[in-house]
Amino acid sequence: MPLPPALPVSGSTRRRWLAQAAALTGAVALPAAPVRAAEATPLRIGYQKSSTLTLLLKSRGVLEQALAPRQIAVSWHEFTSGxxxxxxxxxxxxxxxxxxxxAVPPFALAAGAKLTYYAIETPSPTAQAIVVRKxxxxTRVAQLKGRKVGFAKGAGAHYxxxxxxxQAGLSIRDIEPAYLNPADGRSAFENGAIAAWVVWDPFLAAVQRQSGARILVDGTRIAAYRRFYLAATPFAQRHPEVLQRVYEELQRAGEWVKKNPAAAADWHAPALGLDAAIVAAANERRSYAVRPVDTESLAEQQRIADAFSGAQILPRRVAIQESPVWRPA
Known part of the structure; x- marks a missing residue:
């Protein structure tokens, strides 16, 4: 059964999502080394333009080379959001x-998705923040009471x-929420239509450098902001050895980005449509340290799910501990 959206979306938006997903079902990759089509096992990987480490593997053909001997045919599919x-x-x-x-996995799990957690990036709490104009x-979060605040509904910024x-003694009912995607949020912020904007990198770095936005508070001691990697549970069960190799290559990619910040920014900036200096500033705040999914990260997933269900944003309560977790050898 298709996964019902956890957040309200228009009929046209949902049809576009499903059409994109359906179009992928028959996709076939062209691996770096010859793989006989009749014997190849497909590995279909979804990513976004901001998926730094996965994009790095894609650009270098790392997985195609590593998995071709196992008769794995890799294909890549871009999405606009999680x-x-x-x-x-x-x-x-x-x-x-x-x-x-x-914040994304709890919404998918609340809608009944069968997903397996297979890796995390360690916390990057300063990579998202509440900003105000210069x-x-x-000067304090408490001063947002009664004001309009822009953010993407269901995103990490929402949490x-x-x-x-x-922490400031307020709730979402004490402000006027404005649910905005990053592009619309930036416009509303700069035009004065919202008093504050909650956003993540690289959009955060861009609005700081280009508009002089001032950070009111970031995620330090508030929200850890981990990035999660997930697999379709049937694939994870059938091919744990593939997850092992992908996990190892993601670790190597993360180490390269942190050891080569200038080269990494120069490489990724054109794909994002941003100056390399902005990408470098964003990368500085991101850990890119790929690690196994641990109990602490799952506990925060539960806190996020509970916060959203308590705010009546999730359609039902989610028990994160019921989701399978793949762990590296």
Whole structure:
């Protein structure tokens, strides 16, 4: 069964998601080394433009070379956001997902998706923040009371806002929410239509450098902001050895990005449509340290799920511990 959207979306948007996912079902990759089509096992990987480590593997043909001897044919499929990517995993149109923000898996699981956690990036709490304009009189989160705040509904930024408000003695009912994607959020922020914007890198680095936005509070001691990698559970069960190799290559990619910040920024900037200096600033705040999924990261997944269900944003309560977890050898 297709995964019903956890967030309200228009009929046209949902049809576009499903059409994209359905189109992937018959996709065939061209591996770096010859693989006989009759014997090849497909490995369909979904990613976004911001999927730094996965894009690095794609650009270098690393997985094609590593997996060709195992008769694995790799194909790559780009998505614009995390929720439709996980929907494609659930309906069998993808096998692996690149990283998604920590708030995304609970929404997919609440809608019944059969997903396996297979890796995380360690916390990057400063890679998302609540920002105000440089001339704003607002200096504390408590001063957001009664004001309009922009953020993407269901994103990690949404969870950051919920927790920051709670620590300031407020709730989401004390502000005027404006649900905006990053492009619309940037426009509303710069035009003064919202008093504050909750956003993540590289959009955060861009608005800081280009508009002089001031950070009101970031995720430090509020929201850890881990990135999660997921697999379709049937694929994870059938091919643990493939997950092992992908995991190892993601680790190597993360180490390269942190050891070569200038080269990594120069490489990724054109794909993002940003200056290399902005990408470098964003990469500085991102850990890119790929690790096994541990109990601490799953505990925070549960806290995120509980926060969203408590705010009546999730359709039902999610028990994260019921989701399978692949662990490296």
């Amino acid at each position: 929720l439709p990517l996980l929907e494609a995993l659930n309906i069998g149109a993808l096998d692996l997902s690149a990283d998604v923000a920590d 001339d704003s009189p607002i 950051l806002l919920l927790e920051a408000l709670s």
